[in-house]
Every structure is written in C-alpha cells, then in structure tokens.
Amino acid sequence: xxxxxxxxxLKKKRDEIKSGxxxxxxxxxxENHVQVKVAMATCGIAAGAKVIMDFFVxxxxxxxxxxVVTQTGCMGYCYAEPTIEVKLPGHDSVVFGGxxxxxxxxxxxxxxxxxxxxxxxxxxxxxxxxxxx
Amino acid sequence: xxxxxxxxxxxxxNSIRAKAKQINIAIEESELRNSMVIVINDDGTGMSPEMxxxxxxxxxxxxxxxxxxxxxxxxxxHAEQAGGTVTIDSLxxxxxxxxxxxxxxxxxxxxxxxxxxxxxxxxMANPAIEFIxxxxxxxxxxxxxxxxxKEVLEVKSxxxxxxxxxxxxxxxxxxxxxxxxx
Numbered sequence: 001x002x003x004x005x006x007x008x009x010l011k012k013k014r015d016e017i018k019s020g021x022x023x024x025x026x027x028x029x030x031e032n033h034v035q036v037k038v039a040m041a042t043c044g045i046a047a048g049a050k051v052i053m054d055f056f057v058x059x060x061x062x063x064x065x066x067x068v069v070t071q072t073g074c075m076g077y078c079y080a081e082p083t084i085e086v087k088l089p090g091h092d093s094v095v096f097g098g099x100x101x102x103x104x105x106x107x108x109x110x111x112x113x114x115x116x117x118x119x120x121x122x123x124x125x126x127x128x129x130x131x132x133x
Numbered sequence: 134x135x136x137x138x139x140x141x142x143x144x145x146x147n148s149i150r151a152k153a154k155q156i157n158i159a160i161e162e163s164e165l166r167n168s169m170v171i172v173i174n175d176d177g178t179g180m181s182p183e184m185x186x187x188x189x190x191x192x193x194x195x196x197x198x199x200x201x202x203x204x205x206x207x208x209x210x211h212a213e214q215a216g217g218t219v220t221i222d223s224l225x226x227x228x229x230x231x232x233x234x235x236x237x238x239x240x241x242x243x244x245x246x247x248x249x250x251x252x253x254x255x256x257m258a259n260p261a262i263e264f265i266x267x268x269x270x271x272x273x274x275x276x277x278x279x280x281x282x283k284e285v286l287e288v289k290s291x292x293x294x295x296x297x298x299x300x301x302x303x304x305x306x307x308x309x310x311x312x313x314x315x
Binding site: 003004005006007008009010011013014038040041042043045046050053054057058061068069070071073 | 247
C-alpha cells in the first residue's frame with residue numbers, strides 16, 4: 001500500500017474502497033449500539049485510560065461489534081481508575097473499575113458479547129463523600 | 134503522567150467540559166531557540182477572573198465529584214521542572230488559552246510521546262468538536278483541521294477506525310518529514 005501523506009492521498013484511498021465497503025459513520029441511533037465511555041480525566045489518564053480506550057476502539061472493530069467508544073470526564077471513582085461505563089442496548093449502564101487490558105478483554109468477551117456480568121462492577125448506589133452531604 | 138501528550142489529552146478534557154466546539158492544539162519545537170511550546174486554545178465557557186487566579190492550585194476544581202483538580206497543576210509542574218512556565222488566559226463566554234513552555238533539551242523535559250495517537254483519540258471520541266492540530270519545527274510545519282478533512286472526504290464524522298488509522302499514519306508521515314522524533 002502506498003504511503004498516505006496528504007488529504008488527496010487519503011481521499012483517493014477512500015474512494016477506492018468506498019464502493020466495496022460501508023464506511024462506518026457516527027451512529028445516528030446510539031441506542032442500538034454498544035456504548036463504551038472511558039473516564040478520561042487526570043486520574044483516568046494517569047492510570048492508563050488512553051491505552052484502554054485504544055484497545056476498545058481497536059477490538060470492537062476487529063471483533064465486529066457495533067459499538068461507539070467515547071470519552072467522558074471523572075465519574076468520581078478515582079481510586080478505581082481506569083473506569084469505563086458500558087451500556088448495552090436495552091440495558092442500564094454498568095460501570096467497571098480497575099480495567100486493565102485483561103479485564104477489558106473479559107468485558108468484551110463476556111459482558112458485551114453475552115451479557116454475562118464480570119467482576120469489577122462499581123454499584124450504582126455507591127455514593128461519593130460529596131454526594132452524601 | 135509520563136508523556137507531554139498525555140498532559141495535552143488531560144488539558145483538552147477541560148476544554149471539552151467547558152463545552153468547546155472548536156479546540157486548537159499547537160506544538161512548536163525549535164532546536165535553534167532550544168524551546169518547546171504547547172498551546173491549547175478553545176472557544177468554551179471560559180473562567181471568571183477568580184477561578185483563573187486559582188486554577189493552578191490543586192484544591193481548585195470546577196468538578197463536583199471531588200475536591201481536587203490536578204490537570205493544570207501537573208502541566209505547571211512539568212513545565213517548571215523543565216525550565217519553562219505555564220500561562221493561562223481566559224474570558225468568560227469567549228474561551229481559554231493555555232500556553233506551556235519548556236526548555237527543549239532540558240534533562241527533565243518529558244518526551245512528547247504518542248501525540249498522533251492522542252489526536253486520533255480526541256477526534257474519534259468527540260465527534261461534535263472540531264479540532265485543529267498544528268506542529269512546527271525548524272524544518273517546517275504541519276497542520277490538520279477536522280473540518281477540512283470532513284469536507285475533502287465528504288464524510289459527516291471521523292469515527293471510522295480504519296479511516297482514523299489512515300489519518301494517524303498521515304500525521305506520522307508528515308511529522309517525520311518535519312523532523313519530529315519523540
């Protein structure tokens with residue numbers, strides 16, 4: 001494959017594959033997609049959230065899962081970073097903490113693919129010190 | 134944080150929380166002047182003068198989930214340990230500009246790291262925000278604008294992973310051409 005160094009190279013390559021492949025655009029109906037939100041504030045980034053986000057983007061694509069990966073701010077669980085929020089279509093969202101690459105793989109294989117819960121869930125009724133006041 | 138590109142990712146998060154629609158990231162490296170400058174400019178909600186004067190204090194944060202904010206303090210620490218400074222300008226309703234400088238060959242200046250990966254991630258994860266990324270060295274400069282990319286490619290969003298990988302490779306090729314190494 002020739003190197004892409006300019007927008008016109010990029011356009012050329014896009015046009016070549018456009019006919020055969022559907023290019024995935026922004027989901028217009030996110031409700032029907034798996035939504036993964038990666039907490040990407042200082043605490044998350046310092047704990048490796050970027051690597052986790054790269055992993056989800058790459059692996060959802062590679063494993064043919066229709067999903068949208070976005071970033072979000074601090075969810076208040078700094079002690080459990082990296083944290084991610086996963087929302088399956090028709091389900092309430094679930095927050096997982098302490099997500100390393102192994103856990104991320106487990107979340108995709110078990111929770112996202114089959115709906116089976118895995119360890120590391122942060123209960124929704126958990127309150128931060130601030131919200132108790 | 135081990136890389137300046139992660140600091141950039143972190144500071145841009147402030148812009149996103151400030152509801153920016155346009156975020157500009159500019160990096161200037163010069164061996165001749167022995168300097169590195171990172172500027173992040175947004176059109177978000179901006180800060181009041183009181184907030185601005187306290188913003189590099191770790192116990193200042195706009196967040197309600199917890200009482201400390203370490204994004205700008207980290208950047209300030211990293212700049213100052215590498216012989217540089219951080220200045221922040223902000224106008225309520227107009228936006229914020231964060232300017233960080235470093236002595237390029239300072240022993241304690243962290244590497245820039247995976248900047249193309251950070252740019253890719255920011256573009257993909259924030260489809261509603263337009264980004265301009267500029268990088269200059271003594272040899273030349275490179276600039277991408279997500280608005281322009283979308284126009285040229287005739288796509289509505291830049292969320293396709295294969296497309297973004299191509300864009301990242303395009304960025305890498307061009308950065309190499311102007312001598313960005315780390």
